[in-house]
Amino acid sequence: MRMGHSWSGAGRRVGLALLLGTAAAWPVMAEARPRILTPMSAHAVLQRDRPIVVEGAADAGEGVTVTLGGASATATADAKGRWRATLPAMAATATPLTLTATGKDGAVDTMDDLLVGDVWLCSGQSNMEYPTKQALNGEGLVKGAANDRIRLLDIAHHVGLSADEPLEKRPVWAAVSPASVADFSAACYLMVKDLAAKANVPMGAIDSSWGGTKILPWIAATDARKLPGLSADADLLALYARDHAAGLRAFGDRWGEWWRKASGTKRGQEPWNAPDRLNWTPVPKFGPWEEWGVPELADYNGLVWFRQGFDLAQAPTGDGVIELAGIDELDTVWVNGVVVGATFGWGDWRRYTVPRSALKKGRNEILVGLGDTYGPGGMFGPGDRIQFTPAGGQPIPLGTGWRYSVYKANDQSYPRSPWESHAGLGTLYNGMIAPLGPIGLKGVAWYQGESDVGRADYGDRLAALMTGWRRQFQSPELPFLIVQLANFGAPPVKIENSAWAALRETQRLAVLRDAHAALATTIDIGVRNDIHPADKNELAKRLVFAQGRLEAGDRANASGPMIASATRAGGEVVLRFNGVQGALHAWSAGSPIGFELCDASACRYANASVNGAEVRLADARPGDVRVRYAWADAPVVNFYDEAPHPVVPFEAVITGN
Secondary structure, three states: OOOOOOOOOOOOOOOOOOOOOOOOOOOOOOOOOOEEEOOOOOOOEEEOOOOEEEEEEOOOOOEEEEEEOOEEEEEEOOOOOEEEEEEOOOOOEEEEEEEEEEOHHHOEEEEEEEEEEEEEEEEEOHHHHOEHHHOOOHHHHHHOOOEEEEEEEEOOOOOOOOOOOOOOOOOOOEEEOHHHHOOOEHHHHHHHHHHHHHHOOOEEEEEEEOOOOOOHHHOOHHHHOOOOOOHHHHHHHHHHHHOHHHHHHHHHHHHHHHHHHHHOOOOOOOOOOOHHHOOOEEOOOOOOHHHOOOHHHOOOOEEEEEEEEEEEOOOOOOOEEEEEEEEEEEEEEEEOOEEEEEEEEEEEEEEEEEOHHHOOOEEEEEEEEEEEOOOOOEEEEOHHHOEEEOOOOOOEEOOOOOEEEEEEEOOOOOOOOOOOHHHOOOHHHHHHHHHHOOOOOOEEEEEOOHHHOOOOOHHHHHHHHHHHHHHHOOOOOOOEEEEOOOOOOOOOOOOOOOHHHHHHHHHHHHHHOOOOEEEEOOOOOOEOOEOOOOOHHHHHHHHHHHHHHHHOOOHHHOOOOEEEEEEEEOOEEEEEEEOOOOOOEEOOOOOOOOEEEEOOOOEEEOOEEEEOOEEEEOOOOOOOOEEEEOOOOOOOOOEEOOOOOEOOOEEEEOEOO
């Protein structure tokens, strides 16, 4: 599912590279003074009550002394000029501190105005990225933002092929102000704002999110390869990171295997080798194919081939460059049967190097396999920016003469590269999480899943993400606060098998299986016609509640009212709930709505009665095996405890005779 664009502000550049606890940093030449390389900057917050790892660069063999407040540690740069020092854990303090690295001859690098408190990492897709200025009462929130004890950091969007890449931009921490809050994640800011008031310690918030992304790009390749069906993709990504050309060749082989199996043709008869085997029609114009007036493409999602060519008067003397302007959303490009590039992106600019070995004197054939999974698809142009430039030569215009051939509707089984931008395997983990290194964190807030609706294995992927991030931050018990998807879509008028409800259930079960995770449900604060609910205030309150219960060791009650058991008792099914504050109540009715009893083949609505933290469903039948609640894309709910927190949607197996 496509979810618009990025909202969070991009990171800004500063003159001093400051990264705390990461092996990756911007390239640093040996200098007369040591350099601190950390994912921090002046004004950062450091996590209290855990050792503080500081890494940096200096001349090989140089000794470095690191000081922070009254603490100090020493390190020696290795043969590559890298050093690491570990300072002892510190208690929270709002008194500004200076981090200093002193090398030979007294050369010094510093980072000023550091506080010690709690640091939260917020991540996910567009609902986490959603800016404070657009939230409910956003104008008031921005105008009233002023707190030097809360510091914010936006991580710039960056796609990485390996986990040792640096951040895209040098991080810049900033105290809360109208300027720093306006484009910062509303959910993240409001959560740490409430946590700061509750804990009375400085708070740091890091927003590393990207709208429209699935969970797979956020999972470390080490963990993703253990998931079913992903080991080959992990191997291909590693090959591409080492050797682009070899990776592209292997990806081309994957396309060949797929096409021959799907079409029943032989080797050498693939469209990139034998394009004349397809039927070709002139492209009417650049832009979404849904707007061409072609009935077959009016609501088409799938694969369309695009064909063009160019002539070279002389044998190539070097690599060329092909530019295809904007494309939505997946493309694989061949020149003379050789794969030269593959990208994912909604209108992102395509520019690929064409190796000399793929080019020839005379006619050169271009083939684009363009796949679209949702919404508008096609080559968007503009035509005057589509061209091929040979080595040492002038651009050859390619803005006219394109032809297309439709594969088949609703077939999206074509290969996808594991490095495809912000949809690849581990590409956002590599670019936006791994570069943070083992920075100390209080916890993680994760708001994502809309783009993965329909994935039955989402729970396994979420578990893999939590495992990898805990390893990354060297914190096996790192708390995760998982936001359950909000209600979105048309109100249900009958029983439905909802993919949104199924995703919510996988989120719930993943949290139940994790000893250090809690759920924040948003089933009542969504907007039916807007996938981005503006009420991040209530969400923040629920995140803070969940964090408080987890920290108190009360995990059973951290997620609000959640099903504990469903037991048959005569002609009824008795439901018992954990996490109930006070008692359960039906709002604006004598009984709660949205309960269903299900046999092996169908579900039906069930009448419910409430007594404290217990619900009884009448008219149970011998064949009933499951009970569901709020099982729809956008259910109407009226069932709350006294906090008030809505009962968490669920599906449960009925036990007992």
